Amino acid sequence: MIVLQQEMRFEKPLNVPKIKDVKIHSDFWSRYISLVGNVVVPYQWEILNDKIEGVEKSSAIRNFKIAAGLEQGDFYGMVFQDSDVYKWLEAASYVLEANYNEDLDRKVNEVIDLIEKAQWEDGYINTYFTIKEPQNRWTNLQECHELYCAGHLIEAAVAYYLATGNDRLLNIARKFADHINNVFGPDEGKLKGYPGHQEIELALIKLYEVTKDERYLNLARYFIEERGKEPYYFDIEWEKRGRTEHWPGLIRNFGREYAQTHLPVRKQKEAVGHAVRATYMYSAMADIARITKDEELLETCKALFKDIVTRKMYITGGIGASAHGESFSFEYDLPNDRAYAETCASVGLIFFAHRMFLVDHNSYYYDVIEQILYNNIIGSMSLDGRSYFYVNPLEVIPKACEKRWDTQHVKVPRQRWFGCACCPPNVARLLSSIGKYIYAYSENELYVNLYISNEYEVDIGENKVKIILNSDYPFGDNVLLRINVKNPLAFDLKLRIPKWCVEYKVFVNGKEENNYKKEKEYVVINKTWKNNDEIFLNLITLPKRVKSHPRVKDNIGKVAIMKGPILFCLEEVDNGPNLHELFISKDSRLEIKFEEQILNGLYVVYADGYRIDEEDFGKELYREDYEYKLLPVKLKFIPYYAWANRGKNEMRVWINEI
Template sequence: MQQEMSFLKLLNVPKIRDIKINSDFWNRYINLIKEVVVPYQWDILNDKVDGVEKSSAIRNFKIAAGLEQGDFYGMVFQDSDVYKWLEAASYVLESHYDEELDRKINEVIDLIEKAQWDDGYINTYFTIKEPQNRWTNLQECHELYCAGHLIEAAVAYYNATGNDRLLNIAKKFVDHINSIFGPEEGKLKGYPGHQEIELALIKLYEVTKEEGYLNLARYFIEERGKDPYYFDLEWEKRGRTEHWPGLIRNFGREYAQTHLPVRKQREAVGHAVRATYMYSAMADIARITKDEELLDTCKALFKDIVTRKMYITGGIGASAYAESFSFEYDLPNDRAYAETCASVGLIFFAHRMFLIEQSSHYYDIIEQTLYNNIIASMSLDGRSYFYVNPLEVVPRACEKRHDTQHVKVPRQRWFGCACCPPNVARLLSSIGKYVYAHSANELYVNLYISNEYELNMNGDEVKIYINSEYPFGDNVFIKIDTKKPVYFDLKLRIPKWCESFKVYINDREEGKIVKEKGYIVLSRIWNGNDEILLKLTTLPKKIRSHPRVRDNIGKITIMKGPILYCLEEADNGPNLHELFISKDSKLELKFEPEILNGLYVIYADGFRIDEEDFGDELYRDEYEYKLLPVKLKFIPYYAWANRGKGEMRVWISEIR
């Protein structure tokens, strides 16, 4: 009965324009996206930045539109970089309207419109290189993936401006896709090689309320994993040719989650980005259609990821081979893949699961991933990026060893396959959507980010103000402002790393606390200018892995709330593997204003092996090390690799 009730609850999330972020911490990133990242990525897409990987993404559209002559350049999915930039730029536009940015967006819309075929089709690769081969290689060539990112950009721009020009272009394309694919006689029984369009179609459905878009998303989900195997059929039909000879087809059916019908899948396998995009769409469909069987599938897949296959950073997809999930508890640190896009997908999946079940567990994962893998993937100046997010780095090993060459240190200014930088931009520019959720009589506070938000509760205007010290401090100040008394449930998330908490309303401590699925429930009539103080105790802690995680036996890492810490060579010298932390050490949190414009650093007592005891022998029957006491210095993982090339280590051995 409780599960059925969760489906009956309709939750809204903030529109970006309605929430004003006031957090010094998060505004640094939001302003970076607005002032640096979006302009920088625009220049890269237009090939105006010297010394980086060439993009040609905008030029491809100019060629496809007939405005220039030339050949297609880049990955077969190069169009998606433009679409993700459009989506991020639209979120920036929604929160901070800028006429020049709007002009650039419309410049791109002009190109897309000119490049669109009369039947609605858009894809610069096939338009320029292989117009006769449209829809013949779904497994490898990303046509539906690119279409999905176009749809998401169109919805974002429409929501930001009310201008439906790009939305109509996307709808025309979807009408074409719907004429090609489906269960009806004469249509292709295919589905995407790289999932993305499914979740995009749900967004289009929620804006337009046109059932056909929901039905097409469901078709792509339900058709997946059936026999006869569609990708084999199309391969035979096109004469066994491949876009990437000997690559994707060799990865096997698990790679694109086509090994089983989706409702029978219980283990997260294959390419981690493909997987989480698909799971996000499945959760959306389960929510909208009240499909309990599909929800059970999503819950099993989510549990498999976060209890057996997720790094402490929120990174997923441990294997560089096929950018995929490995097996349970296989989480190597120096060989980690943990692609940034996969963590973006995990946040999408967790958020959609929260909208169904309203459990704080999902937001613990969102917060952990946001504060670590996501923001660590971008440099503090916004001009370089990690595609791969390791938990241990020795730069010489990355240069010399084949099994760690996928780890690039320092961050790269751009990539030939540049999916991750615009993905981070679109997530961080829309972070306001993740702070709250509300129904007619409930307001969930999910992220303790300082902000102002105005909403409607039971037909009455309510303003909520948050001034937060979290996660480095423990106090969250909340003010509820109403024009007249309004009754609703205020639900405050208690993060899993919170050791204790207290709640004060108008300076009086609440004695009897009701807690539900990880949320404090404050049910009352709220009057104008009610004030709440939430005191969260989150001390620096030593964290240990499950014993099955082979790389971390006998090691600890440090977290303060959701913030993961690491050792860097810049603070602790080289050969970080020769450092140990004392089992009895206290952890001292201290703000250091001189480090990277200000960081909360953690100091601990530890030891370093005395190099003078080494000698020249590579092996001995006895090797007793002399240990020298040292003060260890840990910085937040999100800030590593901003002070030149050097070693980094998240997990450290612990001794007495």
């Protein structure tokens, strides 16, 4: 039984919307949501079934058919190949919740049939071990991702149950979770292990919140608390299996920081190691802190979050600067051309930030979420939804990606699929669930966190409230909310003021509102709302130059261009080759303009700048008297999320300023 600590500094519990209750009609975001439902999810289904020629083979569905005894053959792919199917199922479930589709539901149930047939009598499911090494299950937690895959199955099961009310997959997942609970834990005779790749912890908490079965919360907490203790479990299991390794000389050589096992979690104050594993674990820690009112664990989460966003996060919201181990590097080490910034790591940071908001109720976390969403997340996927970045650099010279070993992890253009395909379905499940992130509420307050046009019906206390939100943010500055209630109702309306907002004004029913409080960068309007009350929020977010902390050595003397959360970049197709020879004038005005002819319409920032005159070059590689003649040019910046959609060409975020 979990014993709740005395409540100290925890805010009032908040609820998040159901996806089906938020009807998004934003011109910007509706396109992405439609793209996921109509293109991305169907495209990935074809990939998982090996029906698209000329892309990396998946065999993920076939693995389940073999494990279920429906086909003959050998396992193909990564040891965690099952997780691609589960993340697809989760994304498909969110699509179904938002807009039910009988054909998609039929496909989902085809997969559920396979999972059910592949499940062992004791509840175990994993196609790799079922097909290749049935005698070796639970013997290599460090490398073989059994608990990671189980976590993604549980998340998919919860999502499908909440979307449809059908508990078939949920029952399969519970049977598996019960098996895991019988295998692991502090009790005599159980394994004292924990996952090599964290994920199941946050999934078990979702399962607990749906079922109210405390065993799942206790197991999640056990996996978190056991991590980093001595004797070191991964050494114990390595010795037990005769020192064999799934990836010889790879994961064990990364060291204990790689999987955040170097210290017990409560003593970890710096984000280290594999960035995806870290953020999934931190997300679960934040959930546990919220549910159990664990002050110490919350303080640990705050320290880890601060370390990431103040010392280790790219301006795109990307994290994990090092290709070696897909890991965090040291503080302020954020190289642009060698950036790793894995898409999955940004997804994980959104999960972490969202959970921290639910505990701390601070706008600060949503500034980070917005920065990631508008840059690294949507920028990782092509505008047609059929190709993806695993790695998200901030500077690209295609020839360098082909010739230099230290930038070969950067693939330009986007890839149609990957041998390790964790990122594409991760983006699909995030974007298809974006409605959950717009609002949060309690019995007497409503937070508005993202200014995405939508209609939302919510129960505030015992009363139904309908919110109609229309916004041209972030390219425009205007947000209009209308409140529909049957009877007058008093509650706090909390409007987030983003950190990039230089000034703002609030109007209620046409009159400027000055009678409000400011809490944690939210405007809090407390009043009795009547039907058709209107709130107009004017957020001024001008195009601006942004500089790095001086210790980010790659960016000294350079600036980046942003408007609100939107980051802009230079591309060769607009500005010519050798982008490093361009400079932006300190005195230049930044002019934003909508260009219909670029990629079906983009906002573009123009600025005055200079290019080195190549006719002034000598033939010598080095010269004492090299002085560059500068020619005036008009610089053209497009949103970072839209780069690499017009062929293979150079790209650059940071530009020298003179």
